[in-house]
Amino acid sequence: MFKKLKTLFSPAKYYDNFGQDKSNIILDNKSKSGIYILINRKNSSFYVGSSSNIARRMSSYSLFAYLNNPKNKNMVICKALLKYEHDSFALMILEYCDISELVQKEQYWIDVLSPDYNVLKYAYNSQGYKHTPESISLMSKLASLKVVSDETKEKISKSMIGENNHLYGKSHTAEILAKIALSKSHSSVFLYNEYKELMCIFSSLTTLAKLINSNNKSLQRYIESQDLFRGNWYITKELIKDSDIPLIVDHSTEEFKELIQSTIECKSIRKAIFVFNTEPVLLAKYDGVIDAEKALKISHETIKKYCKSGEIYNNRFIFSYHNLDLTD
Template identity: 30%
Template sequence: MIKSIITYSNCELEKNRILKENKNKAVVYRWTNNVNQKTYIGSSVNFSVRLYKYYSVKHLMKHNTAIHNALLKYGHSNFTLDIIEYCEGVDPIIREQYYLDLLRPEYNILEQAGSSLGFKHSEETLEFFKNNRKVSEETRKNLSLAATGRILTEEDKKKISSSRQGIKLSDETRAKISAAAISLKGVPVIIKNIITLEVIEYTSLTEVAKAIGVSRTAVKKAIISEKPIKKIYCCIASHKK
């Protein structure tokens, strides 16, 4: 039998107190179902972050584990939360493993702390991961459209714009992109057909793009990266006036 540092007997009514008293703390904790007395042992380096997930219905529904399902089924009001140990200067995972071996909690499917080895997701969870992966693949495809050397349709542009929402560039990256765009504005461009060796000079990026059937952005990117476009043409910016 172990003695807890703090015990919260009604996790619904004491939610605010639990969050306040355990903010940013590394802990080993135990959930106890007051109905059937089954328990779960866990640990966290920042318990306040973990607690917000435990109190999120959306998060609980996404994770098909015994403790998540139990919290959804019985509600937080039917659970007691014990802070078994505050881990200052100690790895919480190591301490969690100690209590897992000692107490053998019923809701812990895994015998090794911090491991998912041997855990099998439900069909619903696997379907969720599958759908998320499909979205990710589609997003990557949309983001690559501008670099394929093709002329983009309005639909393609909308897809790319949507995919890029939420992507944050560093100030340094923004500065480089801006400088590259400015330096190429209104600059003549020389293209060389690496198969026929034909060399032609055009007055602008737009003129080049129209001539070889690609987007202006693709031409600019080829110049900056110094890589062939459409695997046929080498493009360089001509700064002669």
């Protein structure tokens, strides 16, 4: 299937072995934004994604600490990378594009390729997106490569009837729902991940505190200091960017339950340690200074010292309590 796909378009970059080509991938794609595909060469399954910093995203995917992080480990692509390992995957950069075009471009390729590792078939918010004649033609060609059994067709048909349809009873996009949530309460609280991507909106500080087994006083302290809460999340009383759209809108979904559970599971983490090279590219993330000390064989006092100073340790590492690049 994948070889046939390659004949239909010319990728900007292609790496046959994600594990072995890591250095070239990071070097070639530093500070570049665009659309990529991770392909499992063992079973031809693949994932379409976008990033405003492809090098950093691929650097994260290459880290087992990132893949095993409670907020990531349930993602299908992360599970696949852990199960089959990095050498089983190829990476294709479909195209480079401006950051402002990422959502529309990603939606185009998700619609065209129907990637099986993409559980969510919407690239953040695709409101107003229309297929071009070229995309319609390409989707038609790709459809001819797929064989769907009668049994599968029947399952698809049943899944789209009445309440089984994911659009049943819904008329609002994520953007509109977010605006509704904001308009209903001036006490809204916003939960961002370590990359400052808006995960979810809560009606109040009390609501969030109860859900994640915390208290208002503690959460307020993190709002004021803007330190990472439990090593993974930023909590704010206002949007970091006006254009921010929550990745999770519906609080009744499994995604929301997993987010809350992962936040609770990280209760023991006070300060996570991020380790970068001199580029800086993220090399690893540890749940605390002791974990970093054990893994790197560097004293925890030294690690804390360099976290505070921001200086380069031994011409090799930069230590930080925060992710240094928060624009992805």
